[in-house]
Amino acid sequence: MIVVSRAQFTAAAVPLTKMARGRVYFFSTALDTEIPESKRKYIPRSGTYPKGFAVAGSYVGVKASNTRFPDLALICSETPCSAAAVFTTNKFQAAPVQVSKATLEKRHGQGIRSIVINAGCANAVTGKGGIEDAWSMGAEVDKCNGLHEPSTIVMSTGVIGQRLPIKKIVDAIPVTHSQLSSTHSAWLSTARAICTTDTFPKLISQSFTLPSSPDRTYSLAGITKGAGMIHPNMATLLGALCTDAPIEPSALKSLLNHAVARSFNSISVDGDTSTNDTVVLMANGAAGGKSIGSASSADYATMQDILTMFAQSLSQLVVRDGEGATKFVTVRVQNSPCYESARIIAATIARSPLVKTALYGRDANWGRILCAVGYAQGVKSGVVMPERTSVSFKPVDGSPVLKLLINGEPEKVDEARASAILQDEDLEIVVDLGGGEQGESGLAREEAVYWFCDFSHEYITINGDYRT
């Protein structure tokens, strides 16, 4: 049982102080080693973390070749949480996905206390033994928390088709549990422990207020890793978000669904979807205040905006770390008569190998973008009207947009300016559907945004030479 005061949990600035079971630990980690210079700007130097949560990342050596990096992450709340998760839609669902789903169903999204994550082995396509292993991981965490009912969400990432070194993991859980802490350093170490081929740990946090108690400070923290199936034997998309705001399970589920659709499910590195993808959100209510329940309340609306933007920022770090990526591209499909169709179009552009290679080559090739708009499958009739479709590049420096196609007619493009815009790491592509068949009356109706990276030689090298 964790017995740490709230004062301690909010002390994010306390350096390297570990608090659990009333004891204090010190530790250090090689977090900054081997992180590329260009990625260091994405690693926060401090944070504002939710009350009542303690975390730890420790070394187990799940993968034999890992001799020093943390690969077991543990997140615990001192009180029971509302919890919700979005899981992969892949039909080959890894054991931890099946187990976590069962746990959330059995507990009706309440009474969840912990998240345990290992890197190095995905525990996918591992049969009944794999399911038992996933249960064992969760049960050991529950035992450390003095609980008898399943109260832990389990995640794994790594090689497919191999069993976990379950004894090593279970043996390491009590030690890891004893290192639980609420410091910035502990959060960073936890973020590091779920990485596989990521080049940097992905952690963000923020504080916020809700309309019903404007003087109360809430916090939200999240860690994430990997993107889709960048390295299918190694990676998966995992996300764990924690808040000290009080949220009912049903509201939590709909808040998370909304946020994930617009963040983790709106990014693309290579379009593949792993067997293990999981994003979980825990809310322990430790900061107090009125519980968020009804979707029609002002608190709910505010929480939705905050959570969605937060999840977007977190998921964008995954794109920033896309294998071999040299560009970070936002594609905005606007003035669509239908949100879902706009989303399909954005996703199709984001996944087009030809768009991705053109961007790598700094080529203002609007024909490839237009083609992707035109062949997107599942778009509702009347959404894409060639004569109402416009495409432009929006520079990140705030200079005017570069129009490439207006109402289906190609513009005479200033190639020098196009080239200059494409030199920047960041780019926004705007596809304006002009209201579709509704025309003017459909303007400003629906908008979908996707974030993606380019395909580079490095991507092919990494993915082609993976096992050789």
Added chain:
Amino acid sequence: MIVVSRAQFTAAAVPLTKMARGRVYFFSTALDTEIPESKRKYIPRSGTYPKGFAVAGSYVGVKASNTRFPDLALICSETPCSAAAVFTTNKFQAAPVQVSKATLEKRHGQGIRSIVINAGCANAVTGKGGIEDAWSMGAEVDKCNGLHEPSTIVMSTGVIGQRLPIKKIVDAIPVTHSQLSSTHSAWLSTARAICTTDTFPKLISQSFTLPSSPDRTYSLAGITKGAGMIHPNMATLLGALCTDAPIEPSALKSLLNHAVARSFNSISVDGDTSTNDTVVLMANGAAGGKSIGSASSADYATMQDILTMFAQSLSQLVVRDGEGATKFVTVRVQNSPCYESARIIAATIARSPLVKTALYGRDANWGRILCAVGYAQGVKSGVVMPERTSVSFKPVDGSPVLKLLINGEPEKVDEARASAILQDEDLEIVVDLGGGEQGESGLAREEAVYWFCDFSHEYITINGDYRT
């Protein structure tokens, strides 16, 4: 009006003899220059061509940078043909697609005499002027044939968003028409004239018989080019097939749809679909015999098999010429309770960047294949049952299959053998769905096959550096 005897048209072995309007021409072309050594085996040295068709490929210089290669192709039948076509489903349909559709509709698939194709400019996203240009091309061909009704299918391939140099093209049509010929050399020159970034011309022909007149010889010839959107400003998938068998328009349409679904629409280089994709089939009945009408006739069934296999062989040449491709991969999804779902799964594997890069890296990475099976969108419920799914590699040398996954359980893979199999240019991946939820009773039910190539460094170079 073409006045050439049938005897002349069948004289495929006559070297370089051009026949049109009663005159005889000689020509030569630089067909064999710049064709990679490894691709020369795909270029036929002779052929058996359908009676009553004459063809020509000539140089126009549609693209200013093209100073010598043929870029205008003309195919004419001396008598009216039944004709059918399958067009791109891209919503941005190029002008020639719109015009050819209108012509086929207006003529109810009958009375078609010619196909005219230019390379170097796609006449796509070119507004009303582009539509007029496409009509002009067809009208000029009809004029040469002494016809007043639209009787020509028009196709274009090349840069998007630019108008055709229509005067140059229209001026070149009578000259090209005067060079029409039925020789092997003329067919090869015609195949060459539709190429853009293809490294070799794609032409095949074959003779066949039909059950209703076993002593009569029919012929089928076809040319094709490009794949999907390999080079979106330059390429598109075009195919033109001609037969001297007599086929009713309605039967022709269903025969072509069946064949294209299992050939041109079952190949993938990069998964993108162009604005111009068109495959057309003309049947002039010049070889005589009973006309194929009812889908329940023995002739229809035979024709369906012949046309489908022919279209498969022709379309596979496109995959052989995939940009940067080092491998030719067949993916067979078998024992599916549903054909369409099997097809979606095969297409998803064929398009997965991770599968494609793994194959480039000669990596027996069944996890990537399995993941693609699992995330395929639109697959019917009950088709993919993890515990009934098996994956294996089938070597092209006839040696035993290498089992990677059996009924959802990973095999201990002989990596040395896997590596040896993957060294071959050709590979077949077999995904066995085990009958899906129907189990044993669903075995041997439905099967879908896709052909695709790998993603290589060369692909990125070609597509990333296209305009630089």
